[in-house]
Amino acid sequence: MVEALREEGIETPFPIQEQTIPVALSGQDIIGQARTGTGKTLGFGLPLLQKLGTSPEPGVKALIVVPTRELAIQVADDLVVASKKRDTSVAAIYGGKAYEGQIEQIEAGAQVVVGTPGRLLDLIQQRKLTISNVEVMVLDEADKMLDLGFLPDVERLFSHTPEKRHTMLFSATMPGPVLTLARRFMSKPLHIRAHDPEETIAQANIKHFVYRAHQLDKDEIIGRILQAEGRGRTIIFTRTKRGASRLVEELTDRGFPAAAVHGDLSQDARERAMVAFKEGKKDILIATDVAARGVDVDDVTHVINHTIPEDEKTYLHRVGRTGRAGKTGIAVTFVDWDDLHKWALINRALEMGIDEPQETYSSSEHLFTDLNIAPGTKGRLKSTPTPRPEKRAGNGPRRSGSNKSAGSNKSSGSRQQSSGSAERSSGGGQRTRQRRRRRSGEGQ
Numbered sequence: 001m002v003e004a005l006r007e008e009g010i011e012t013p014f015p016i017q018e019q020t021i022p023v024a025l026s027g028q029d030i031i032g033q034a035r036t037g038t039g040k041t042l043g044f045g046l047p048l049l050q051k052l053g054t055s056p057e058p059g060v061k062a063l064i065v066v067p068t069r070e071l072a073i074q075v076a077d078d079l080v081v082a083s084k085k086r087d088t089s090v091a092a093i094y095g096g097k098a099y100e101g102q103i104e105q106i107e108a109g110a111q112v113v114v115g116t117p118g119r120l121l122d123l124i125q126q127r128k129l130t131i132s133n134v135e136v137m138v139l140d141e142a143d144k145m146l147d148l149g150f151l152p153d154v155e156r157l158f159s160h161t162p163e164k165r166h167t168m169l170f171s172a173t174m175p176g177p178v179l180t181l182a183r184r185f186m187s188k189p190l191h192i193r194a195h196d197p198e199e200t201i202a203q204a205n206i207k208h209f210v211y212r213a214h215q216l217d218k219d220e221i222i223g224r225i226l227q228a229e230g231r232g233r234t235i236i237f238t239r240t241k242r243g244a245s246r247l248v249e250e251l252t253d254r255g256f257p258a259a260a261v262h263g264d265l266s267q268d269a270r271e272r273a274m275v276a277f278k279e280g281k282k283d284i285l286i287a288t289d290v291a292a293r294g295v296d297v298d299d300v301t302h303v304i305n306h307t308i309p310e311d312e313k314t315y316l317h318r319v320g321r322t323g324r325a326g327k328t329g330i331a332v333t334f335v336d337w338d339d340l341h342k343w344a345l346i347n348r349a350l351e352m353g354i355d356e357p358q359e360t361y362s363s364s365e366h367l368f369t370d371l372n373i374a375p376g377t378k379g380r381l382k383s384t385p386t387p388r389p390e391k392r393a394g395n396g397p398r399r400s401g402s403n404k405s406a407g408s409n410k411s412s413g414s415r416q417q418s419s420g421s422a423e424r425s426s427g428g429g430q431r432t433r434q435r436r437r438r439r440s441g442e443g444q
Contacts (some may be wrong), residue, residue, distance in 0.1 A: 001046060004085045014039035016194035021047055024168060029186040031179075032170040034194040038324075040140065040170045041078045048112070048136045049079065051166065055087040058109025060129065062136040063161070065154060067144040068290060069094040069116060069267060070274060075140060076114040088112060093129070095119045096267025103128045117145070117153035124160060134161045142171040142178045143313065148290065151181060158185045172320070173313050206323040206331050208352060209370055210343065211360035213334040219250050220362040222304060223379020225332060226256055226284065229372045232301035233277065235321050236286045239307040244286045247306065251284060255381030258284040289314055298324050305333040308342050312349035330371065333357075 005011070013021070016034040024030055024047035034040055048062050064079075066072050076092035083090065091105035093115030099122075106113070106129055113120075113129070123129035137158070145151055167186045171178060182189055213221060226234065238244045241262040248260040259273035259282040276282040278297055289309075300322045309315040315333075322329025335343045335357045347354055360367055368375055 001049060001082050001085070004082055005042075008081055010042075014043075014194070016040055016192070017043045017046075019192050019194055020044065023190055023192065024048075024166075025050060027051075027166050029166065029189040030168045031174070031182055031186070031189045031191045032168065032194070033174055033192065034170075034172065038194060041075050042082065044138050044140075044168045044170060045075075045079050045082055048138065049083050049086065049088060051136055052088060052111055056111045058111070059133060060106070060111065060113050060131055061134060062112045062138075063120075063131050063134045063157070064112070064114040064138040064140060065117060065120065065145075065157060066114060066140045067116065067148050067150060068141075069096055070261070070270065071141060072114050072116055073271070073274075079112060079114065083112075090114065093119050093123065094267075096270075099123070099126075099128075117150045117157060121153055121156060124157075131157070131160050132162065134165055136166045136168070137161055138167075139169045139171075139181075142169050142181070143173045143175055144317075146175060146177050147313075151177060154181065155185075172316060205327070206319055206329045208319070208331050208333070208354065210333045210335060210347075210352075210354045210357040211367070212337065212340070212357040213360050215336060217362050218306060218334055219247070219254075220379040221334075221360070221367065222251070222306070223254050223256070224362060224367065224373050224377050225302065225304065225371055226251075226379075227373060227377050227381075228302075229374070230301065232299055233280070233283050233297060234285070234302040234304065235300055235318075236284065236304045236306055237309070237318050238286060238288060241288055243307065244288055248286050251286070254379065256284055257282045258286055260286045262286075262288045263290065289318070297321075298327065300324065301329060303329065303331045305331070308333060308335050308339045309346065310342070312346045315346050315350065332371070 016032060016038050020030060020032050020040075020043040024044060030044075032040060032043060034043075044064075048064075052061050064075060066075055072092050072094040076090050079090045089105070089108065089110040090112040091102065091110035091114070093102050093106075093113055095116060095118055102119075103123070106123070113131075120129065120131075124131065139145065139154065145154055167189070169178070169182050169186065169189070211221075222236065225231070236247065238247060241264045244260045244262045245264070248258045251258040259276050261270050261273050265273070273282070273285065277285045303319050303322045305315075305318060309318055319329075319331040322331060333343075340357070343357060344355075346352075358366065362379060367373065368377070
């Protein structure tokens with residue numbers, strides 16, 4: 001596994017990995033707490049794969065439960081990389097995809113299953129998935145499980161596994177219900193916290209800028225931020241799915257390569273957007289909070305909160321998409337006038353020391369200096385296209401004295417000829433009838 005990781009450029013462990021791996025190899029139950037982007041997946045993944053051996057027997061021996069589809073894909077991909085020199089098969093099981101392909105992977109003997117609670121329970125009820133022989137069970141992003149209401153489903157999953165198993169739980173925060181779940185289903189777990197004691201809660205390697213901005217000016221401000229010097233991949237968070245759809249259209253119209261990930265999109269569309277973002281075809285991803293949980297890209301330079309997060313936990317999860325793997329990042333948060341009370345709570349909880357967000361407009365000088373934007377930059381890469389003339393039904397563009405366009409096709413011309421012939425024929429017949437009436441004395 002070390003050799004497989006070295007080929008991917010992974011040679012030095014992160015703190016959570018240094019602390020977790022030796023303990024996990026001993027079979028000790030673990031509660032691992034570390035902020036997003038610090039390598040938790042390999043922290044539990046490497047001991048899990050080591051326990052299964054180089055050539056495990058077919059059948060599900062390890063179960064990893066995650067809250068979102070994107071995270072299921074990401075965790076499965078990481079484990080595939082780590083196990084590529086071993087005879088271990090990893091299956092990603094999540095909703096929004098056809099059952100058949102996932103069932104085929106299970107029936108083919110996958111030893112490691114990474115899945116979301118709903119789809120896992122569906123397959124168990126259909127008797128297509130058996131987890132009664134699971135030796136290792138992992139809950140990843142347990143706090144998000146709580147936020148999404150998945151804890152009852154997680155308890156049902158635990159009930160299908162053996163009482164004697166190795167259990168690991170990982171989370172960025174540890175609210176009470178998650179700790180209660182751990183005490184109920186884990187055996188004397190060791191709580192490992194991987195935080196730098198000199199680091200603030202909000203992460204020292206991220207620069208935080210908080211602006212009080214007007215709703216109608218946000219798009220222009222974002223357009224200018226996207227042209228800042230050194231800007232790489234960028235994630236923009238919106239509160240609603242409709243807001244994400246509107247913003248991706250607006251930025252595309254301004255000339256920026258943007259993609260969206262939110263719940264109204266099909267799973268295929270979400271996966272295509274994620275692939276385009278990870279491969280750099282689109283360097284701007286607009287996302288809602290739930291959909292972004294699986295975004296695991298190390299070189300995100302900027303996170304922009306188009307709308308303020310609901311609380312400090314959501315703020316940490318959002319800004320944790322940048323400054324990953326020891327790199328630095330920039331987090332920009334817009335606060336509407338009506339949301340100042342929300343910011344006060346977040347600021348107090350995270351001890352950020354930004355009591356009063358600075359009033360900011362797209363023309364504000366401090367915006368350009370804070371974010372290293374060249375003076376005179378506008379929030380648009382291309383000009384707005386000139387609107388086409390309004391068309392009236394059947395008569396083409398409304399232009400005085402204009403002829404039919406040269407591109408009119410022959411069938412259109414033949415219809416016009418036919419129409420003209422019919423009018424002439426109709427007019428000729430009417431004149432003949434008038435002459436007959438005069439001859440016969442009618443109408444006198």
